[in-house]
Amino acid sequence: MFPIVHKRQLSDSVFEMGVEAPKVAAKAHAGQFLMVRTGEYGERIPLTFSDWSAEEGWIRFVFMRVGKTTHELAHLEVGEALQDIVGPLGVPTHVGDIGRVVVVGGGVGAAVAYPVARAYAAAGSEVTVILGARTADLLVLEEELRALPLRDLVVVTDDGSAGQMGMVTHPLKQLCAGGEVDHVFAVGPAIMMKFAAATTREFGVPTTVSLNPIMVDGTGMCGACRVTVAGETRFGCVDGPDFDGHAVDFEELMSRQRVYVDDERAADARYSRECRCTP
Amino acid sequence: MHPVDDSASGVAGSPGAGSPSHTRGNPGAGSSSDTGGAPKGEDKPRRRPSRGPRTPMPERTPAERRMTFAEVGLGYSPEQALAEAQRCLQCKDPTCSQGCPVNIDIRGFIGAIIEGDLAAGISMLKARNALPAVCGRVCPQEEQCEALCVLAKKRDPVAIGRLERFLGDVDLACELDNRCVPEVAPASGFRCAVVGSGPAGLACAGELAQLGHAVTILESLHEPGGVLTYGIPEFRLPKSIVAAEIEMLTTIGVDIQTDTVVGRLVTVPELLGQEGFHAVFIGSGAGLPVFLGIPGENLNGVYSANEFLTRVNLMRAYEFPRSDTPVWRGRKVAVVGGGNVAMDSARTALRLGAEEVFLVYRRTEDEMPARREEVHHAREEGVEFKMLCSPLEIIGRDGWVTGITASRMELTDPDSSGRRAPVCLVGSDFTIDCDTVISAVGTRANPLLKLAAPGLGLSRHGYIATDDDGATNLPGVFAGGDIVTGSATVILAMGAGKKAARAMDRWLCGPASG
Numbered sequence: 001m002f003p004i005v006h007k008r009q010l011s012d013s014v015f016e017m018g019v020e021a022p023k024v025a026a027k028a029h030a031g032q033f034l035m036v037r038t039g040e041y042g043e044r045i046p047l048t049f050s051d052w053s054a055e056e057g058w059i060r061f062v063f064m065r066v067g068k069t070t071h072e073l074a075h076l077e078v079g080e081a082l083q084d085i086v087g088p089l090g091v092p093t094h095v096g097d098i099g100r101v102v103v104v105g106g107g108v109g110a111a112v113a114y115p116v117a118r119a120y121a122a123a124g125s126e127v128t129v130i131l132g133a134r135t136a137d138l139l140v141l142e143e144e145l146r147a148l149p150l151r152d153l154v155v156v157t158d159d160g161s162a163g164q165m166g167m168v169t170h171p172l173k174q175l176c177a178g179g180e181v182d183h184v185f186a187v188g189p190a191i192m193m194k195f196a197a198a199t200t201r202e203f204g205v206p207t208t209v210s211l212n213p214i215m216v217d218g219t220g221m222c223g224a225c226r227v228t229v230a231g232e233t234r235f236g237c238v239d240g241p242d243f244d245g246h247a248v249d250f251e252e253l254m255s256r257q258r259v260y261v262d263d264e265r266a267a268d269a270r271y272s273r274e275c276r277c278t279p
Numbered sequence: 280m281h282p283v284d285d286s287a288s289g290v291a292g293s294p295g296a297g298s299p300s301h302t303r304g305n306p307g308a309g310s311s312s313d314t315g316g317a318p319k320g321e322d323k324p325r326r327r328p329s330r331g332p333r334t335p336m337p338e339r340t341p342a343e344r345r346m347t348f349a350e351v352g353l354g355y356s357p358e359q360a361l362a363e364a365q366r367c368l369q370c371k372d373p374t375c376s377q378g379c380p381v382n383i384d385i386r387g388f389i390g391a392i393i394e395g396d397l398a399a400g401i402s403m404l405k406a407r408n409a410l411p412a413v414c415g416r417v418c419p420q421e422e423q424c425e426a427l428c429v430l431a432k433k434r435d436p437v438a439i440g441r442l443e444r445f446l447g448d449v450d451l452a453c454e455l456d457n458r459c460v461p462e463v464a465p466a467s468g469f470r471c472a473v474v475g476s477g478p479a480g481l482a483c484a485g486e487l488a489q490l491g492h493a494v495t496i497l498e499s500l501h502e503p504g505g506v507l508t509y510g511i512p513e514f515r516l517p518k519s520i521v522a523a524e525i526e527m528l529t530t531i532g533v534d535i536q537t538d539t540v541v542g543r544l545v546t547v548p549e550l551l552g553q554e555g556f557h558a559v560f561i562g563s564g565a566g567l568p569v570f571l572g573i574p575g576e577n578l579n580g581v582y583s584a585n586e587f588l589t590r591v592n593l594m595r596a597y598e599f600p601r602s603d604t605p606v607w608r609g610r611k612v613a614v615v616g617g618g619n620v621a622m623d624s625a626r627t628a629l630r631l632g633a634e635e636v637f638l639v640y641r642r643t644e645d646e647m648p649a650r651r652e653e654v655h656h657a658r659e660e661g662v663e664f665k666m667l668c669s670p671l672e673i674i675g676r677d678g679w680v681t682g683i684t685a686s687r688m689e690l691t692d693p694d695s696s697g698r699r700a701p702v703c704l705v706g707s708d709f710t711i712d713c714d715t716v717i718s719a720v721g722t723r724a725n726p727l728l729k730l731a732a733p734g735l736g737l738s739r740h741g742y743i744a745t746d747d748d749g750a751t752n753l754p755g756v757f758a759g760g761d762i763v764t765g766s767a768t769v770i771l772a773m774g775a776g777k778k779a780a781r782a783m784d785r786w787l788c789g790p791a792s793g
Contacts, residue, residue, distance in 0.1 A: 037501055043603035084501045086499070087543065089540065216586055217499075220725045220726065221568070221725070222583060222590075223586055238567075238726050255579060256678075258579075259607060263599065263600075267599070267600045267603060
């Protein structure tokens with residue numbers, strides 16, 4: 001069991017949770033993920049690290065309350081425990097002094113963008129972050145990002161309730177057009193990553209995307225997470241989650257993410273009925 | 280087949296439930312043995328083996344099986360076990376044991392059943408095999424011990440596997456305190472790490488613990504057992520059996536750490552360094568599924584057998600929505616492959632409610648690597664065999680599978696090695712309508728292996744290279760099971776694990792003590 005040592009509500013439906021897991025924290029790198037299971041009958045869900053402390057022995061992740069498991073997570077409090085935490089998994093994001101980097105974080109993807117931007121900055125890159133969300137309430141980790149040594153932080157919302165109105169692709173295009181971008185890292189909903197990659201392709205700017213396919217074990221055993229990259233089948237868990245955004249088949253990824261939509265809805269509805277404590 | 284026996288409705292509990300187990304009871308006592316039972320006197324007169332036919336094992340009817348994940352085979356009753364044991368010739372120079380990868384004293388344990396001394400039989404089994412209730416179910420005995428039984432030359436061999444299962448189940452039916460605990464040597468002071476808790480790791484850990492070493496198993500999943508837990512379905516190997524056999528290992532001191540991915544959380548050099556282990560065994564299995572390499576393999580509704588079985592077995596998707604993990608329940612399911620994993624997938628799909636399940640294999644039933652018993656069960660349950668068919672493309676609509684385009688095949692004349700190769704018949708393409716495709720065409724080494732132990736010598740196919748005893752090129756690092764041989768059987772992996780354990784013991788203590 002892994003004790004919960006931190007919980008913070010970042011927006012109406014987004015939470016940050018910290019768990020005591022010293023061995024995992026000692027090995028964590030930006031861009032890696034963990035598998036989380038809440039109980040004996042629970043599913044294993046992949047969540048990306050948002051932060052960790054090797055010294056203090058904890059790891060943190062951010063999740064949006066969308067299905068049964070994330071509803072369950074949202075109901076857990078400090079002092080309770082998670083059944084299983086497995087990680088760190090996946091290949092760490094390749095950061096190095098690669099000049100001027102733009103990190104794009106959409107929605108909950110901000111939780112991945114934060115440690116990745118921090119790692120790029122620590123490695124000597126000049127980092128601009130584009131933080132996007134549908135609406136102001138869904139912007140997360142903005143303060144934490146502001147505290148990093150960034151060149152700039154650009155906030156965009158679909159409805160203009162915070163920062164610029166529009167999509168993350170607008171400032172991204174401007175930056176690329178200015179010829180001041182050597183590399184782009186994008187993480188968020190698949191559709192956002194698809195358009196971010198399409199934007200940078202015009203300018204020939206190398207773009208890494210951090211994919212979020214469905215997983216079961218997260219260790220290369222099942223292949224649920226397979227994605228087509230440059231025409232080849234790759235496993236999101238052991239070959240990724242980072243891939244060349246210009247080579248990913250996003251249509252396939254989005255289709256595969258929808259396989260269990262009906263089951264997920266049914267499970268969530270059943271949980272809400274039985275639990276009757278969902279706000 | 281015998282009708283379902285009332286007393287045998289449970290799994291582990293059935294055979295031993297009513298019979299004394301570790302007392303010196305006679306399993307046949309009370310039933311006036313009609314099979315020419317051995318005299319139970321003190322001064323053994325010469326015994327005459329029964330010439331009766333092989334005793335069938337009761338099993339659920341095919342119709343019943345399609346509705347349930349409960350175990351198919353119900354195990355021998357004490358009377359049936361005695362009747363079958365009586366068939367054994369108790370050869371002076373038994374050949375059966377030579378067919379056993381872990382060298383079980385088969386004549387010995389069958390002799391103990393004949394004499395009614397089940398406790399002695401169980402100890403004999405456990406001296407060689409930490410998981411008898413598992414192996415009695417899943418070993419391919421027909422190719423191993425039973426193939427070498429003298430009776431096999433003229434009649435059916437003794438049902439060694441079923442007798443092993445009988446004794447294993449009698450043991451498991453006891454309270455933990457009363458179960459047969461293998462003897463453990465005095466503590467050696469050495470610590471061994473075992474990577475993976477599948478058959479190779481469990482056998483290695485059990486042997487090392489018996490030799491007096493402190494053993495820690497590192498398992499990446501949340502439950503131990505490896506393929507016994509995530510791969511082999513409940514109806515063939517109940518999870519309660521696996522759990523009970525593993526519990527015995529913890530009783531003799533084996534520590535199991537789940538959620539531990541070696542290669543990510545800890546590396547082999549770290550295990551031998553700051554973690555303080557003196558030797559490491561890698562039994563991680565060949566877990567990465569191979570796909571068909573044809574167009575359409577990433578359509579929704581296409582599963583690797585590993586994913587399909589893991590969802591159902593480990594994650595209990597058959598209990599969805601009680602369990603949180605769903606599985607796509609196809610109406611028409613095509614399973615590609617001809618091994619045990621293909622049979623397990625096909626039979627699981629039936630139990631999830633599929634109307635039709637096809638088994639698509641490019642050779643014929645004769646070449647199938649699956650056990651005959653599994654093929655027979657699959658057919659009985661209604662799996663339709665499409666032999667000499669090779670998939671060319673998986674076709675779909677709106678991202679979902681709608682069928683397979685396949686080519687008919689024929690087998691060439693045997694080449695010098697006797698092997699008949701399948702070749703496509705030109706222009707024979709046809710379509711199999713289906714909404715689910717399960718690819719059961721094998722696995723290969725997981726790339727995490729290279730991160731786990733930098734510098735580890737690998738074979739051409741990416742498996743670990745070892746000598747005959749399981750030693751790798753790295754000092755103190757041993758390996759065995761599928762990660763060395765590629766996909767094989769539970770018992771071969773167990774044999775490799777045991778062998779490596781003895782080599783580790785010699786490496787740790789020096790040849791004199793080994």
